[in-house]
Amino acid sequence: MSLTKEKTLELLWQRMAERGDFPSLQRSVTGIVSAMQSENTSTADLASSVLSDFALTQKVIRLANSAMYAPFGCNVTTVSRAIMILGVDTIGHLALSLKLLEGFGEVAARRDDMARELARATLAGAFARDITSKNGIRDGEEAVVCTLLHHVARLLVTYCFANEWVEIQDIAVQQGVSDSDACEQVLGISFPELAEAAARKWGLPESIATSMRPIDLEGDAPLSHADWLCAVANMSNEMVTELTRGADPARLAELAERYADRLALDIREVVSVGEEMARDTSHQEFIAISTGASNTRQPPAGKPLDSVRRLADGLSEVRAATGETDAVGLLNLTLEAILQSLGFVNCAAFVRSPASKVFEMRFGIGREVQPLLGLTFPEAFEPDVFHLALTNGRAILIDNAREPRIVPRIPLWHRQHFSNVKSFFLLPVRQRNQTVALLYGDWGGALCAGGIGAKEMEFLHYMGEEISSKLESVAQQNTASGTNTTDSLARKPSGTAGR
CATH class of the missing domain: 1.10.3210.10 (Hypothetical protein af1432)
Structure with missing residues (x-):
């Protein structure tokens, strides 16, 4: 022919x-290129493009820590941190080259x-x-x-x-x-x-x-x-x-x-x-x-065996970035650090909106959460695990959301949008005795083997405190202008409303 x-x-x-x-090679490549070329590109935008693909994320981080970047990387564990250190162009081209292969x-x-x-x-x-x-x-x-x-x-x-x-x-x-x-x-x-x-x-x-x-x-x-x-x-x-x-x-x-x-x-x-x-x-x-051989590998599912070490590294990276980035950048970096450490499939941040009296999903990593940016649930108390975390200000791990005794405590919107999720984790971010954000992560269809230990929980709480401290600093700076604290976490949702 x-x-x-x-x-x-x-x-x-x-x-x-x-x-x-x-x-979807064209969509992925176009997204990365657009994030690189936009005059308004932020670390969060490019990181979001990379983080929509878990395997790509791992490769970017591994290369950022390789010998050629080691003098700059200093034990990089998140894409957000890699962008801060190496720059948008370097990480953008790095992600683009990896995506061309992975496609x-x-x-x-x-x-x-x-x-x-x-x-x-x-x-x-x-x-x-x-x-x-x-x-x-x-x-x-x-x-x-x-x-x-x-x-x-x-x-x-x-x-x-x-x-x-x-x-x-x-x-x-x-x-x-x-x-x-x-x-x-x-x-x-x-x-x-x-x-x-x-x-x-x-x-x-x-x-x-x-x-x-x-x-x-x-x-x-x-x-x-x-x-x-x-x-x-x-x-x-x-x-x-x-x-x-x-x-x-x-x-x-x-x-x-x-x-x-x-x-x-x-x-x-x-x-x-x-x-x-x-x-x-x-x-x-x-x-x-x-020359003719073949090899296939499947990525592991569930929580990594070295999650404690990963959380320790992630916390160090979050603390190192606290003074270098704004509240939005810090929150994105924290989400990514938690996702990498605990092996989440989806990770998101619900931010309190005082005017609307709702918690809105403003930031998210993972294929399932990206289309749901803008999803909200009411701030007013309801008898479910999300509001329990908000009210008590304590982290909650749901080992199996499909257990009959647990199902009634899972909100309907979660059962609809995350129907395959078995285990998920909630971490409230508190400021002045009030929850201003709720971090969410799940393992998709995999169960969280072994739960979350005391040392892991300690590192997670420290990460929440870093965000709280950053928001408090912003609040103090904005006191004279009367700007609401949560405005520091405002960003244009890149997805569609889920409710």
Whole structure:
């Protein structure tokens, strides 16, 4: 079958939209890009985009604590803190690159051809990140995004044109041409052209979109920013080929020599990074997958075994940020610290609105709570566990919300919107003997194994006190103007009202 470029792109977007098993890649990527480009972007906005995906969150935090960021990270345990330290652009590009990979993860787990391509993309991105980091290059994460986009074109074809993908591979072998040239024969479009089209469709910056185009490394004229990004991506992709061939030092040196001068890199440094990747056990796994092996892992559910240590680290991070951010930023950071420490699937903050006499869900992390931002329940007492926490000012853990004796104490709105939740936790934030916010977290369909111990509860109360202290400080500053304390937690809901 032979198609035109226009017809291929039309079919591609159509098939991406039609197939229910494909993750909402475009929505996720667009959300991150919008948060990065908006003039009014806040730490909370970008953090919310990242935190809507639990697996993505873990990867961002792990990378923020890796050797390349360690001098800045200082034991980062939350995305919010990582943004404060590393900046919106760095974390935004980091999240974007991870999302580009993760968007194909579910499908790759079921298909060997996609697993191989995804492994190659992961290796290429890792090399781009390592080589730019070791050379102190500011735009390293942007280069990673470009590198991954070069591979996204291959992944899109593998996913949406499975039969044509086999034909492309056969033609490349039989005619001795590149698979990109073979793709152009079959689908009427090369991989670079497809990558550029995808970048534009997802609203990525022009510099990234144009970096998909081929470049000529001959000559000594300075490279444009887009050409520099493209050169890094090309070198990273070629490095993957050498890694799968055994990382022969002579071949690595030959590769480095072609790019080093134009990219102002040390040839020995390029070779060294390649050799280190070949020895790294985590990279060896992807090298094996890219040559035919497969591997799948499922994230654990429920409360982590090291929750006490995580809470201690989270509390330290919350305290360190208290003087650096406003009440909204601190509350978001605290929510995230609690979510990471206790393994919550959903985490939210209900804030008291004196004028309306309700508690409103103004902040939330998790796929189920994001659409519910704006959900309210009345401040006036009702015989349920939420109002018990508000009245007593004490944390409450519901081990099993489905127990017959507990069900009548669970408000109807919670049973409707969180029908699958078995265990959940409530932590009131008090100020001047009155509850001004209620923090909520649940484990989805999993039970909270082992409950919440005394040491865990102690750290959680300390986090609540940090928020209370921040609100009190804001209240004192606003006394002269008569601003209500809870106004310091006001923000435009990014979801829809749930009630």
